[in-house]
Amino acid sequence: xxxxxxxxxxxxxxxxxxxxxxxxxxxxxxxxxxxxxxxxxxxxxxxxxxxxxxxxxxxxxxxxxxxxxxxxxxxxxxxxxxxxxxxxxxxxxxxxxxxxxxxxxxxxxxxxxxxxxxxxxxxxxxxxxxxxxxxxxxxxxxxxxxxxxxxxxxxxxxxxxxxxxxxxxxxxxxxxxxxxxxxxxxxxxxxxxxxxxxxxxxxxxxxxxxxxxxxxxxxxxxxxxxxxxxxxxxxxxxxxxxxxxxxxxxxxxxxxxxxxxxxxxxxxxxxxxxxxxxxxxxxxxxxxxxxxxxxxxxxxxxxxxxxxxxxxxxxxxxxxxxxxxxxxxxxxxxxxxxxxxxxxxxxxxxxxxxxxxxxxxxxxxxxxxxxx
Amino acid sequence: xxxxxxxxxxxxxxxxxxxxxxxxxxxxxxxxxxxxxxxxxxxxxxxxxxxxxxxxxxxxxxxxxxxxxxxxxxxxxxxxxxxxxxxxxxxxxxxxxxxxxxxxxxxxxxxxxxxxxxxxxxxxxxxxxxxxxxxxxxxxxxxxxxxxxxxxxxxxxxxxxxxxxxxxxxxxxxxxxxxxxxxxxxxxxxxxxxxxxxxxxxxxxxxxxxxxxxxxxxxxxxxxxxxxxxxxxxxxxxxxxxxxxxxxxxxxxxxxxxxxxxxxxxxxxxxxxxxxxxxxxxxxxxxxxxxxxxxxxxxxxxxxxxxxxxxxxxxxxxxxxxxxxxxxxxxxxxxxxxxxxxxxxxxxxxxxxxxxxxxxxxxxxxxxxxxxxxxxxxxxxxxxxxxxxxxxxxx
Numbered sequence: 086x087x088x089x090x091x092x093x094x095x096x097x098x099x100x101x102x103x104x105x106x107x108x109x110x111x112x113x114x115x116x117x118x119x120x121x122x123x124x125x126x127x128x129x130x131x132x133x134x135x136x137x138x139x140x141x142x143x144x145x146x147x148x149x150x151x152x153x154x155x156x157x158x159x160x161x162x163x164x165x166x167x168x169x170x171x172x173x174x175x176x177x178x179x180x181x182x183x184x185x186x187x188x189x190x191x192x193x194x195x196x197x198x199x200x201x202x203x204x205x206x207x208x209x210x211x212x213x214x215x216x217x218x219x220x221x222x223x224x225x226x227x228x229x230x231x232x233x234x235x236x237x238x239x240x241x242x243x244x245x246x247x248x249x250x251x252x253x254x255x256x257x258x259x260x261x262x263x264x265x266x267x268x269x270x271x272x273x274x275x276x277x278x279x280x281x282x283x284x285x286x287x288x289x290x291x292x293x294x295x296x297x298x299x300x301x302x303x304x305x306x307x308x309x310x311x312x313x314x315x316x317x318x319x320x321x322x323x324x325x326x327x328x329x330x331x332x333x334x335x336x337x338x339x340x341x342x343x344x345x346x347x348x349x350x351x352x353x354x355x356x357x358x359x360x361x362x363x364x365x366x367x368x369x370x371x372x373x374x375x376x377x378x379x380x381x382x383x384x385x386x387x388x389x390x391x392x393x394x395x396x397x398x399x400x401x402x403x404x405x406x407x408x409x410x411x412x413x414x415x416x417x418x419x420x421x422x423x424x425x426x427x428x429x430x431x432x433x434x435x436x437x438x439x440x441x442x443x444x445x446x447x448x449x450x451x452x453x454x455x456x457x
Numbered sequence: 458x459x460x461x462x463x464x465x466x467x468x469x470x471x472x473x474x475x476x477x478x479x480x481x482x483x484x485x486x487x488x489x490x491x492x493x494x495x496x497x498x499x500x501x502x503x504x505x506x507x508x509x510x511x512x513x514x515x516x517x518x519x520x521x522x523x524x525x526x527x528x529x530x531x532x533x534x535x536x537x538x539x540x541x542x543x544x545x546x547x548x549x550x551x552x553x554x555x556x557x558x559x560x561x562x563x564x565x566x567x568x569x570x571x572x573x574x575x576x577x578x579x580x581x582x583x584x585x586x587x588x589x590x591x592x593x594x595x596x597x598x599x600x601x602x603x604x605x606x607x608x609x610x611x612x613x614x615x616x617x618x619x620x621x622x623x624x625x626x627x628x629x630x631x632x633x634x635x636x637x638x639x640x641x642x643x644x645x646x647x648x649x650x651x652x653x654x655x656x657x658x659x660x661x662x663x664x665x666x667x668x669x670x671x672x673x674x675x676x677x678x679x680x681x682x683x684x685x686x687x688x689x690x691x692x693x694x695x696x697x698x699x700x701x702x703x704x705x706x707x708x709x710x711x712x713x714x715x716x717x718x719x720x721x722x723x724x725x726x727x728x729x730x731x732x733x734x735x736x737x738x739x740x741x742x743x744x745x746x747x748x749x750x751x752x753x754x755x756x757x758x759x760x761x762x763x764x765x766x767x768x769x770x771x772x773x774x775x776x777x778x779x780x781x782x783x784x785x786x787x788x789x790x791x792x793x794x795x796x797x798x799x800x801x802x803x804x805x806x807x808x809x810x811x812x813x814x815x816x817x818x819x820x821x822x823x824x825x826x827x828x829x830x831x832x833x834x835x836x837x838x839x840x841x842x843x844x845x846x847x848x849x850x851x852x
Contacts, residue, residue, distance in 0.1 A: 119734030120750070158523070347733065356731040363524065363726045365718040366484030366747035366762070367735070368710070376741055381734040382485065382750050385719060395734075 090225055091205040091284070092131040095189055096124060096213045097144035100249065102330035105430060105452040110149035113141075113213025115328055116413045116431070118341055118350070118357075119394050120381040122153050123328055125359045126216045126350075128169075131209065132160050133355040134221035138167035140199055142192050144174060144185055153360055160358050167204065172196045188300035193291045200291065203284050210287075210302075212278040216337070217325040218352050219279065224319045228281045233317035236281040237261060237307065241320055243275035244337070245327035251276040251303050253318055261316040264308040266301075274318060276303075277325055324349035335428060335448040338394050338411045341379055364397050372403060388418065402437075409445065427451065458560070459492055460553055461577035462509030467698045470825035470843050471798055476508065477697070478577030479515040481781045481799070483709045483718065484747040484762050486727045487518060488696060491582070492575045493525045493534070494725040499585040503532030503567055506577075507556045509539060509549060524728045537563060552667030558656040564649065572652055574645040574669065580705050581642075581693040582716055582723050588687045589646055598651040598682040599674070601625065602644035602689050614640035615670050617686050625684040628674050639686060642693060645669065651682065692716035703796060703821045706762045706779045710745055730782075732765050740771060756786070773803075778810070781826070794838065798826035804848060809836040 096113045106115050113124040124141075131139050139162060143150060150171075154160075157169030174186075174195040186192040189210070193200065200208075207228070209221060219238065228236040239253050252273045256262030265272055280302075282290075290306055299305035307316060324346045326337035340346045351357060364383025369375060374389040383398040388405035396414040401407055404421040415432040418424060422435045426443035430453040435441065439457050443449030451457060465477025472480060478489035489506075496504050504527060508515055521527075522534030537560050541547040550556035557564075557574065564572065571592065573585055583602070592600035603617050611632070617639045618627040629635065655673050659665050665672045678684060692715035694705040708714045718725060732751030737743065742757040751766035756773035764782040769775055773786040776793045783800040786792055790803045795810035801824045803809055809830065810822035820839030830836060831848030 342736075344736075347736070351733040357733070358731050361524070361729050363724055363729065364485070365725070366749040366764075368712075368719075369743045369746050369748065370712075371745045373744055375737045375743060377739045378737045379734045380737065380748070383719070390737075 089205050089207055090136050091203045091208045092136050092139035093208055093210050094127055094141050094213055095192060096141040096150055097186060098213050100329050104331050105450045106334060108452055111146055112328060114150040114153055116396055117216055119379045119396055121357060121359045123216055124213055125357055127211045128160050129357045130219045130221050137164060140170045140172050142172045142196055159360050172199055189302035190294040190305055191300035194295045197291060200288060206284055208282060208284050208287050210280045214328045215277060218350050218355050225281055227319050231317045234286060234314040235316045236319050237316055238277045238279040238319045238321055239274035240277060240322060240325055241274050242322055243271045245275055246329050246333060247271045249329045255318050259317060261318050264311055266303045266308060274320060331450050332446060342377055362397060458557055458572060459504060459506045459575045459577055460556060461489060461506050461515060462550055464510040465697060469841050470823055473825060475514045476510045476512060479518055481764055483706060484749045484764055486725060489577045490725050490727045491580050492577060495583050495585060497525050497527060498723050501585060502529055505535045505537045505560060505563055507537045512538060518728055525726045553669045554656060554659055554673050555667035558660050569649050572647050572649045576643045578697050579695055583689060591687045592646045595685040597685040598648050599677055599684045600646040600687050602642040603639040603686045604642050604689050604693050606638050606640045608638050611635035611638045617641055619686050623686045625686055628678060630670060699821050699823060730765055795822040797824045800826055801828045803830045804832035804834060806832055807834045811838045
């Protein structure tokens with residue numbers, strides 16, 4: 086099992102609906118869950134399944150990602166052979182391509198020579214906007230048992246926005262018989278955009294699609310070849326968060342206050358790893374109040390916090406009130422300020438006495454390093 | 458050279474399974490994180506850690522030194538246990554000086570000009586580079602870091618008597634009538650060539666107890682070597698007893714404690730477990746306390762230090778206590794003025810420890826690791842629990 090799976094993460098993806106959250110980064114390096122970046126979940130899934138080689142396909146705006154993953158040592162992916170590889174565009178498609186990748190097949194064609202050298206017989210393809218704790222070994226076993234060409238992971242508990250998601254119709258014999266790409270309303274199982282297939286099939290699909298100018302995996306491969314290939318679903322009904330818009334990000338963050346969701350996402354047998362920062366414990370002052378909140382290390386809380394997610398190194402000063410907020414790393418809420426339904430990006434400072442209020446369905450989002 | 462072989466017998470149950478330097482401290486750390494972090498922050502990148510007593514957990518914790526940036530291709534951190542030699546010779550480390558003597562070979566592979574001797578049971582932040590500057594400027598054979606302590610407490614320490622240049626002319630171990638209040642912090646810088654001479658001579662002396670404080674320092678003074686004091690100002694605590702360990706943890710809760718753990722200029726590094734952020738339940742009430750990742754708090758926590766993965770259930774109350782990693786305080790239990798070691802479980806409605814009542818019998822209650830205290834059991838103050846306590850039982 087150990088050496089048979091290789092991971093490819095499409096780490097270049099971004100979504101304009103994420104607005105300020107992706108101003109300086111791709112979706113996969115959005116901070117999520119108090120101390121993680123979205124990509125930590127998929128990287129951890131892969132490592133927890135015993136995978137040792139993972140390639141991250143990047144295109145532009147990936148400085149924040151590089152800073153986060155480093156050599157891969159926090160995921161035990163700093164290896165003599167294989168390990169974590171960052172794959173910027175090179176070689177194969179030079180001269181043919183202009184601007185950003187048009188789709189996953191386009192991106193895979195961009196790293197064709199890397200794919201050629203994969204040591205494993207099977208490949209897991211995954212997106213970078215998904216926070217989930219997936220049992221990849223079970224999925225691989227199902228793939229082998231079903232003798233599938235492609236196994237597509239999907240959920241019957243849709244949480245994404247239909248205009249950004251693909252949906253599968255599962256027919257008799259447990260095969261996927263139809264694929265709807267970005268339909269106006271949800272229908273069938275929502276794709277988590279995690280696929281297992283053999284290296285051999287992957288390479289032939291990359292060559293076929295490049296020769297026929299087919300950039301998209303969803304329309305070109307899944308939809309286009311649903312009749313020729315045996316595409317089997319793996320229905321995963323644990324918690325899965327797709328981060329596709331600011332409101333969606335906020336709602337998926339608030340989900341984490343539910344113990345059942347945390348039990349799913351942070352299953353102790355498959356721990357989620359992240360970059361280590363050596364923060365001290367969080368300190369609560371004599372007048373602090375903190376209820377129904379998820380709080381990372383290194384915070385100093387002297388005011389009141391409720392129904393919120395606090396990342397590492399957040400300061401909530403005396404008399405400040407924070408309710409229904411996501412405060413990212415290094416945010417400072419100064420004395421007496423009041424925040425409700427807000428997302429503050431890294432190192433935001435809210436000056437004393439300011440009052441900021443968004444709404445549950447339209448949270449206020451404050452960009453990185455801003456001072457209010 | 459970090460002396461980490463001590464048992465720390467005055468910590469009783471807390472060091473029954475680990476060496477003192479590996480005892481958890483301050484929510485996120487182990488005691489040894491302080492000297493190790495001070496080393497790297499001072500620009501020292503070659504560190505020998507001398508281990509002897511129960512080294513398993515300590516060795517695993519230090520590992521390749523990566524959390525302290527001490528994983529180096531040249532230098533880095535080395536674990537140095539005593540070892541056998543040709544002809545079945547070789548002994549345990551007989552004393553602090555003998556431990557260094559037995560590692561002369563190690564030191565000579567790096568051929569240092571100066572050697573810094575540290576101990577693994579003190580909590581403080583110190584720039585050893587400044588101390589080395591003092592050592593070089595004074596052209597001393599030995600520089601000893603000293604701390605001004607209240608005169609009344611001086612008889613508990615090794616006291617350095619110094620002249621107007623802060624050069625040491627006399628050393629008194631726990632003097633009844635101290636002449637000064639400059640206490641040795643157990644931190645020494647030696648010019649290596651000098652130290653080597655005295656270590657060899659000390660080893661040849663069969664009557665010697667091979668200890669820095671008792672033998673090497675007095676021998677150097679008697680021989681008229683230039684010995685100088687380096688005055689340290691700031692937070693420093695020997696955490697060798699239950700009371701001082703509890704005190705020092707409580708000190709970490711005060712914002713003006715003189716050892717700012719949140720100061721990014723002089724971070725204290727630690728090997729951190731993989732845990733999600735901590736969660737505060739709807740009825741949680743947490744004040745003047747430290748809480749670490751993986752904790753879940755549904756009850757009341759005041760003036761306490763919670764290490765990672767601690768669970769405090771509904772209606773439970775924790776006051777003035779230190780809960781080490783993975784402890785569980787069940788519903789309705791009350792834990793006051795106590796230290797609970799790793800993974801121990803306090804049963805429903807149990808009571809551990811009590812507020813000070815001024816009596817002689819009062820003290821911090823200690824529960825050793827991996828124990829279970831049954832429902833409604835009572836553990837009295839100052840108790841040292843090393844076995845499971847049955848439900849309803851009194852200890």
